[in-house]
Amino acid sequence: MSGGNVSDGVVRVGDTVRRPTGPWTPAVHALLTHLNEVGFRAAPRPLGIDEQGREVLTYVPGHVVWPDRSALLEPARQLARVARLIRDFHDAVQDFTSPPDAQWQVLIPAEGSDIIAHHDLAPWNLVVADESRWAFIDWDTAGPGSRLWDVAYAMHGFIPLSAYPDRERRDAGDRLRVFADAYDLDEAERRRLVPLLGRRTRSMHDFLRDQAARGVQLWATLWAAGHGDVWRSDAEYIEQREDQWVHALLAG
Incomplete structure (x- = not known):
């Protein structure tokens, strides 16, 4: 995955991105959910946590x-x-x-x-x-x-x-x-x-x-x-x- 300075453990799986979680993950997911719910589409949408304990986000193409x-x-x-x-x-x-x-x-x-x-x-x-x-x-x-x-x-x-x-x-x-x-x-x-x-x-x-x-x-x-x-x-x-x-x- 390109972008940012930190990419260790960040992978694309189909139309999703999987990333390591941290104590901040629930708050960030709440923020991203809010943004999508109020119509701000210029951010990924959270899809939960996968079986490996990684956060799952929609993949942003481009x-x-x-x-x-x-x-x-x-x-x-x-x-x-x-x-x-x-x-x-x-x-x-x-x-x-x-x-x-x-x-x-x-x-x-x-x-x-x-x-x-x-x-x-x-x-x-x-x-x-x-x-x-x-x-x-x-x-x-x-x-x-x-x-x-x-x-x-x-x-x-x-x-x-x-x-x-x-x-x-x-x-x-x-x-x-x-x-x-x-x-x-x-x-x-x-x-x-x-x-x-x-x-x-x-x-x-x-x-x-x-x-x-x-x-x-x-x-x-x-x-x-x-x-x-x-x-x-x-x-x-x-x-x-x-x-x-x-x-x-x-x-x-």
Whole structure:
């Protein structure tokens, strides 16, 4: 199976995907069931637990955008569609009530807790089949968070907001505005978002650093491979350009 950074034990069986379970699985299944029941179809549907103790999800056909995200999301209308899809998810989850015994897998504590957020809305978790079917996968780290926490992370990945030569965008400000407009952020939300962009990105560096120091896999492997350097560099790039982001989001 492609997509994400964690694929051990994840297999496709016919039109289903089988994955190892965790204490968070019942809560995630309740979330996915709610999303499907209220009409949000851009997520897999849970089908229970199989005889081997694995969770069973509907298979989402298509290809994962990462790493060739530029080919798909270059037109502004495609980037806007991602933003609207995320807004649709956030609206759909707004009325979800967590089970009383919910045990979410919280990797990085979020700033705010107005919704159950995805926490990894990124190109490596966006599956596209055709113009009619886009969906987000890998919901295992869903948990308490905020709309802006999810949006800040998604903007980093989809615009992208990055200092690396092969990813840096001269039109990053314009794309930031396209995303914010499509999501329909109001002025107050845009002002709160700007400093959050850097903090959310830096939180990934700090998480990998701390997990690597404890020898926790797979995070230690990602840290050793240089992922921490990427997140730190991107955080610095974002933080140094806050005035540019404010202008892009509020001009006009």
